[in-house]
Amino acid sequence: METDTIAAISTPIGEGAIAIVRLTGEDAIQITSKVFKGKNLLEVDSHTMNYGKIMEPETQEIADEVMVSVMRAPKTFTREDVVEINCHGGMVAVNRVLEIVLSEGARLAEPGEFTKRAFLNGRIDLSQAEAVMDLIRAKTDKAMNVALKQMDGRLSGLIQRLRQDLLETVAHVEVNIDYPEYDDVEEMSHDMMRTKTKEVHGEIEELLSVAKQGKILREGLATAIIGRPNVGKSSLMNTLVQENKAIVTEIPGTTRDIIEEYVNVRGVPLRLVDTAGIRETEDIVERIGVERSRQVLKESDLILFVLNNNEPLIDEDLKLFEAIQGLEYIVIINKTDLEQKLDLDKVKELAGERSIVATSLLKEEGVDELEKAIADTFFAGEIDTGDLTYVSNVRHIQLLKKAKKALEDAMEGLELGMPLDIVQIDVTRTWEFLGEIIGDTASDSLIDQLFSQFCLGK
Ligand code: GDP
Ligand code: ZN
Numbered sequence: 001m002e003t004d005t006i007a008a009i010s011t012p013i014g015e016g017a018i019a020i021v022r023l024t025g026e027d028a029i030q031i032t033s034k035v036f037k038g039k040n041l042l043e044v045d046s047h048t049m050n051y052g053k054i055m056e057p058e059t060q061e062i063a064d065e066v067m068v069s070v071m072r073a074p075k076t077f078t079r080e081d082v083v084e085i086n087c088h089g090g091m092v093a094v095n096r097v098l099e100i101v102l103s104e105g106a107r108l109a110e111p112g113e114f115t116k117r118a119f120l121n122g123r124i125d126l127s128q129a130e131a132v133m134d135l136i137r138a139k140t141d142k143a144m145n146v147a148l149k150q151m152d153g154r155l156s157g158l159i160q161r162l163r164q165d166l167l168e169t170v171a172h173v174e175v176n177i178d179y180p181e182y183d184d185v186e187e188m189s190h191d192m193m194r195t196k197t198k199e200v201h202g203e204i205e206e207l208l209s210v211a212k213q214g215k216i217l218r219e220g221l222a223t224a225i226i227g228r229p230n231v232g233k234s235s236l237m238n239t240l241v242q243e244n245k246a247i248v249t250e251i252p253g254t255t256r257d258i259i260e261e262y263v264n265v266r267g268v269p270l271r272l273v274d275t276a277g278i279r280e281t282e283d284i285v286e287r288i289g290v291e292r293s294r295q296v297l298k299e300s301d302l303i304l305f306v307l308n309n310n311e312p313l314i315d316e317d318l319k320l321f322e323a324i325q326g327l328e329y330i331v332i333i334n335k336t337d338l339e340q341k342l343d344l345d346k347v348k349e350l351a352g353e354r355s356i357v358a359t360s361l362l363k364e365e366g367v368d369e370l371e372k373a374i375a376d377t378f379f380a381g382e383i384d385t386g387d388l389t390y391v392s393n394v395r396h397i398q399l400l401k402k403a404k405k406a407l408e409d410a411m412e413g414l415e416l417g418m419p420l421d422i423v424q425i426d427v428t429r430t431w432e433f434l435g436e437i438i439g440d441t442a443s444d445s446l447i448d449q450l451f452s453q454f455c456l457g458k
Helices: 028-035 090-103 113-120 126-137 141-151 154-178 183-219 233-244 275-280 284-298 315-323 344-351 367-379 394-415 420-437 446-454
Strands: 006-009 019-024 036-038 048-055 062-071 082-087 221-226 247-250 259-265 268-272 302-308 329-334 356-359
Touching (some): 006 090, 019 090, 028 062, 028 082, 082 090, 154 183, 154 420, 183 394, 183 420, 221 233, 233 302, 233 329, 268 367, 315 344, 329 367, 344 356, 356 367
Parallel strands (some): 221 268, 221 302, 302 329
Antiparallel strands (some): 006 019, 019 082, 036 048, 247 259
């Protein structure tokens, strides 16, 4: 097992006056104590905060005034000794402190390496480890809640329950195979298998159906702003960015290079597709042609289609309407401060069920309504991370799909009246796929589990 000491800036999400340098590994406390002026860190109690200064090793000048928390193994996130240096001097100072601990023997952590250690040291299971990674990358509070829930083991808990259900079902079948003389056992086992597979199947479907929302929360909604020249696209872009302060996250472990910009609209992270790109290719249809722009549009999760209230609909608008048919879009009728020349009835007819929002970006009117429409489009206005266990990880989604498919095979087998020990093979596969989500399959076979849990005593 790796125990060399790693360090990284692990500033919490969002902006804050405090930045943290975190170290984990067997020399974490030793390394920090060499450059720390204050109490002797080698002797302080575990899980204490200690005020002091980080000194420049060579000049003995003060690099920063800090609070250092010392946490000794094993009751730490990584189960190794962990030190967190809370710096007060802003990003420059925190970078300097990081450099100092690196110069004293720590190694710069790779992205996610703290989490990896926690996993390798058995502190968290695989789905929890992945949730931590998501948490680190979480762009909004909602995404963060989702990641926190998962980290809490909610997904793990649910998966474990589903696996247990499958296990019990298989146990029944085993009993049936062992005692063929009881006729009604066969019937009961069939019924139980049918009920349980259906139940578990339903739960997996539910998990998958919220997965899309989870993905959006995690990665942001790819959003394109379209409309013909001069309708107000750039104004819209600027309004959204200004009103919602683009979110900047720094991913711990990578120090300073990865910075992303997102706009958080009522908890929905919009990834304004290639911010600079939109600005430059705003007259996208004219510039790259209808065919090509269709492709670009198809890759968007949400399209904001801007029309000018002050001008009648023209052929170009109709072409855009046509290009976004079947996609998720919101119509924005801008420049409502000017005389209405747009045929509203016609717009309503074209937009069908889609939201239409009137704005005057110049006078900052209608922006709230637009933001509400954006949020409603995706979450029907009632996303509640409190009640849902989201699955937001691609690997989990793939495994859930495989599990679902295997269960469907089992259900089909039951319909066709196949023998239970054949059907059981698909149930076992389901159990294994679910196990992979929480990183628990390879070692323990289902049969081992059966023996240990139900003592079938063959
Ligand atoms: P784009 O070409 O679609 O990106 O449009 P712009 O955002 O560059 O806006 C074109 C012009 O319309 C600019 O002069 C804006 O100031 C103006 N404009 C944008 N929104 C409004 C509005 O709501 N009312 C009025 N009167 N002018 C607007
Ligand atoms: Zn513009």
